[in-house]
Amino acid sequence: MKNFDPAAVVGEHDKHRAPDAAGDLGSLLKKGSAQSSARYWLPFFINLLKISDIAVLLLAGFGGFFVRFGLDAKLSTAGHLFIYLSTLVIIVSLHCAQAYREREILSLNALLSKLGLGFFGGLSLIMIVGYLSGTLSEYSRVWVATSACAWFVLLLANRLILTRMIYRARMANMLDESIIIVGANERAELIVNAIKRNSHANIRVLGVFDDRVERGIPDTLRQHMLGSTCTMLDYIRTNPVDRVVVALPWLATERVEALLKKLRTVPVRIDLVPNNVVWQFPSINMERLAGVPVLTIANSRIGEQMGRLKRIEDLVISGILLALVSPVLAIIALAVKLDSPGPVIFKQRRHGFNNQEFEVWKFRSMKVDDCASGEVKQATRYDSRVTRVGGFLRRSSLDELPHFFNVLFGHMSIVGPRPHAIKHNLEFGAIISEYYARHNVKPGITGWAQVNGFRGETDTLDKMQRRVEHDLHYIEHWSLMLDMKILVMTAFSVWFHKTAY
Structure with a gap:
């Protein structure tokens, strides 16, 4: 029976691969190509990246010290401990950010994204623990800053070199x-x-x-x-x-x-x-229920999202932020009170976890007569109901700071699907079949939909459909690192986004 040409099945891209496109790397491995496959080479590249990351972190730590104090300087035991522990923390942080997964190393964008998340997460942990313990002051700031910059540059260089190696390996069909x-x-x-x-x-x-x-x-x-x-x-x-x-x-x-x-x-x-x-169904997991194999087709991460780890994240972040911005809260409250008559806090019933109603709190940004009216209407650009102070608060998202009290009391989470007015839930829930799946977790102050551009007014069904799709993606793929990624993206996007008014 006639065999077929695999290139016809894999796609046109294989037809353009030159036999020697991998250069020296392909020549080195060509002899074993009959037995070589992705199952061997992907783990090889992952382990190579891990080893090179450890090497450059140690190199940058020692190099930063000698740049600051000279080659004749003697590094103390505490200095050695700082370098080794910092290397360990950053490597563990990169692991938590999934920077060494097979799927991630095949994409330069994913490599850089995971590097940023893992490196700055680890560096932040080093700085916070060092500051709170008082040990950070024992080390030269120039040394720490030089090492930190060298860490990032060398880790970045590792990934650029690895990307080139993977490209050559792909050209040689080694990763197929x-x-x-x-x-x-x-x-x-x-x-x-x-x-x-x-x-x-x-x-x-x-x-x-x-x-x-x-x-x-x-x-x-x-x-x-x-x-x-x-x-x-x-x-x-x-x-x-x-x-x-x-x-x-x-x-x-x-x-x-x-x-x-x-x-x-x-x-x-x-x-x-x-x-x-x-x-x-986008995510499917296999497990055993009393020994019987079952396929979980949806909501596999809900138990984790409603668990202690997520709650600890909410309590720690909201508690720290409220302590830091308490003077800002007082100033905003005074500005709202002086700008227009009415209460400082606007309260409205929303649907939370499992469609249970709760009262959401925000700084009032509209005239009190419009807030008190029975009609629920989304704010639009140049909305006459918005006060002068309210316009600034809405554009900067400062009107949502009281949401952190909702988080402390357990009504909301820091990250999750944004809660909509009950009237809007009833409207869109009747049109979009999976709309109410958004309520399978606690609503959030920010979410995956918001950092991907679906923030503010949803004046078309398509916009709401896309928002729901992003919310469900978040629910199905939740992790602590995804929450951290969304928080970082929120910090950048909140000041530059033009869809909130």
Whole structure:
């Protein structure tokens, strides 16, 4: 039976790869290319990045000291301890920021994003702990500043060099994952077409196996057939196969079980393609419930988001910020009172976790008659209801500072989907099918939608739909580091965004 050219399946980008495009790196590894694959080289690059990061952090720490005090200076035991502990903290912070994940190292943007998050998070922790413990004053500020700058520059250089190495490895097909598919059906056709569309997937489909070749096979798969499952094991043992994707229907239980028993005898990853109904969900997790395997298709992170870690984050951040801005709160309260008659704090019922109502607090930014009216209308540009002080507060988001009291009392979280007026919830909930999924966690002061441009007035259904999509993405992908990323992005965007008025 005729084999097919993998380049036709992977995509047009493979046709333009020159054999020697990897330069010295490709030449060095070309001899082992028959056995080489992504499963070997991606861990190699990750470990290389980790080792080089540790090396440059230590180098910058010692280098900063000798730049400040000269080559003849003697570094004390406390100085040695500072360098080693700082290196450890930054490496752990980079790990927490997922800077060493396989998916992240394949993208320069992801590498730089995770570097910024992990490095500045670790550096902030070093500075805060050093300041609170009083040990930071024992070290030269010039030394610490020089080392910190060198840390970042050298870590950045590591990633630029790694990106170049990965580019050359890609050109030499060293990072392509080789897969075979079992089952010549519509699911297999969907997988092949998806790989064709994604030119950066780094996946090479070697071919398709199926026992029942006499039945109808999709035309797009016919040229890719490699044979029946009887010859599949021999093929796997003589070719560099990384993964076997079983696309057979789950109703064929006995056939699938027999096939899986065969496949477990060869050293490849085995994947089962789920039923079509599962494909629509963005995140799927497998776990066991009393020993019974179940697929979690949504809301897998809700327990963590409503847990102690998230609550500690809220209490610590809101408590510190309220202590720091208490004079600002007093000044704003006085300005609101002098600017127009009425209460300083505006209160409104909103939906919170699980659609439970709570009272949200903000500095009043509108005339009291308009605030007290029964009509709920979103603020618009040049809105006549907004007071002079209120306009400044809304543009700078300072009107939302009382939200931190909502956080302290447990009504809200620092990060989460923004709470909307109940009237708006009823309107959009009747139109957008998954709208109320936003309320599966506590509402937040800022969120993933806001830092991605969906902040302020939602005057079209499309804007609200996009906001809901970003809110659900946050709920499904929540992590403590994602919260930190959103807080950093909020600090930058709040002053430059023009959609709040």
